[in-house]
Amino acid sequence: MNIILLGPPGAGKGTQAQKLVDARNMIQLSTGDMLREAKDSGTEMGKIVADVMARGDLVTDEIVIGLIREKLQGDKQGGFIFDGFPRTLAQADALADLLQEQGESLDAVIEMRVDDDTLVKRIVGRAEEARAAGKPVRADDNEESVKHRLMEYYKKTAPLIGYYYAKDQLQSVDGLGAIDEVSGAIAGVLDK
Numbered sequence: 001m002n003i004i005l006l007g008p009p010g011a012g013k014g015t016q017a018q019k020l021v022d023a024r025n026m027i028q029l030s031t032g033d034m035l036r037e038a039k040d041s042g043t044e045m046g047k048i049v050a051d052v053m054a055r056g057d058l059v060t061d062e063i064v065i066g067l068i069r070e071k072l073q074g075d076k077q078g079g080f081i082f083d084g085f086p087r088t089l090a091q092a093d094a095l096a097d098l099l100q101e102q103g104e105s106l107d108a109v110i111e112m113r114v115d116d117d118t119l120v121k122r123i124v125g126r127a128e129e130a131r132a133a134g135k136p137v138r139a140d141d142n143e144e145s146v147k148h149r150l151m152e153y154y155k156k157t158a159p160l161i162g163y164y165y166a167k168d169q170l171q172s173v174d175g176l177g178a179i180d181e182v183s184g185a186i187a188g189v190l191d192k
Helices: 013-024 031-039 044-055 061-072 089-101 116-132 143-156 159-166 179-190
Strands: 003-006 027-030 080-083 108-113 170-174
Touching (some): 003 159, 013 027, 013 080, 027 061, 044 061, 061 089, 108 179, 170 179
Parallel strands (some): 027 080, 108 170
16 A cells, blocks of 8 residues: 655654554655665665755755655565655656556545644644753744745645545545544545
8 A cells, every 4th residue: 555645844744654654564755764865875876866965956856756766666565655755746747657657556645634823833832842851953943934834835735635636536634633543544544
């Protein structure tokens, strides 16, 4: 089973992906993790990624699709969770083409719906608690930066919600419930 988790920054996609990895033996394909892993791998693709990152340039869609292709050709275990990809309509089309080329399907696209004001309060509140406890905090976990990240998400990634809805692949869950409630809702979608 191959799925995409969609939702704004801080919606809990990483937490839910980890729960799926543990419960269903799925493989989380996080773009950031794949890029870091490739950069340190010494492979041809890894050298390209390292060079692009060293220049401070953005990694192209072709590079990310190349990394995903490598993963799809490996051990599939319980299937793949695409986390942080696709982010644009062009990437969604490229992913669809790649899955078809590899004889794979996309079984579900799960949107973790959240209320923006509640999400901002949650992220900023967590950061304040962590600071008070002397734990490391993202420098941009303040209200202004979180709102900026949300705006970027809505500009670039929100069109995917309509794209997958039109393909009858979109399922929505409430992303603001307790972690186990959200996990249960996601399991309900996957077990249909």
